Amino acid sequence: MNATVAVTGVDDVGPETVALQLESPDGFDAVPGQFLKLSATIDGEEYGRFYTLSSPDVVETFEITVGVDPDEAGPFSRFLLDLEPGDAIEISGPFGQTFYDGESRVVVLAGGPGIGPAVGIAEAAVADGNEAAIVYRTDAPAHGDRLDALREAGASVFVAETDLADAVADAVTGSTDEQVFVYGFADFVDDALTALGATAADPEAAKVENFG
Structure with missing residues (x-):
């Protein structure tokens, strides 16, 4: 799936680490352990990076966790750190076969x-x-x-x-x-x-x- 989604929340969850809550688009289905590609165009250049889901489900919203060293952050990392509720970002996926499958x-x-x-x-x-x-x-x-x-x-x-x-x-x-x-x-x-x-x-x- 390719979609543009809204940022619904940004939380500081540890040293140099933020959790982004994003709105789940219609028909979006993913499970914990899978990952998504986040993309954006910054100053005319396209950027993209993969992030693994950090939420237990994707009902209404989902979460990714972003760890960034501010001293070493590139344009895309700084873009993610500057996101606020109401901003939008492009996603594609989910990808990956390393995920929770109901194991006991x-x-x-x-x-x-x-x-x-x-x-x-x-x-x-x-x-x-x-x-x-x-x-x-x-x-x-x-x-x-x-x-x-x-x-x-x-x-x-x-x-x-x-x-x-x-x-x-x-x-x-x-x-x-x-x-x-x-x-x-x-x-x-x-x-x-x-x-x-x-x-x-x-x-x-x-x-x-x-x-x-």
Whole structure:
């Protein structure tokens, strides 16, 4: 789907991180873990970048999480940071096969911007009455309020600044109905799969989205 959608909200959700709420166009259908392409023309030049959904559903609105270092932000990143409710942006998608599909237990290993799909998937699983766990490697956590709400709802949330091994071992049960997801940049994905290999889970069965 290609559409122009309205911005309905902009929230500061952590260090150098904002969550954009966007209006769902008619007929739009996407699930947590899939991603969209956001596009805009800035000073006559076309820009586009992919962002993973960070909302548990797309009913009426949906959310993406944008992490930007202001000192290194390019024209498109600055454009996203300057968006306000009522502004418009072009979207296309959804894309991707690494998404929540109603599994009875989900474990999401997230690095950096991977926290967006992590909270969306975990919230969707909890809403369905399923089990959820998040292992989040960061030294500057984002979406703290939603992580706290997930804990209160019974999900397991582990935040690790460096080593993943203990947190992954605690989160993963290896049960046949458990699905592991991995979202993050290449170095995190490598570390997460190494940690996963030391558990009862099969790393090759994980749903992995490498951000490059």
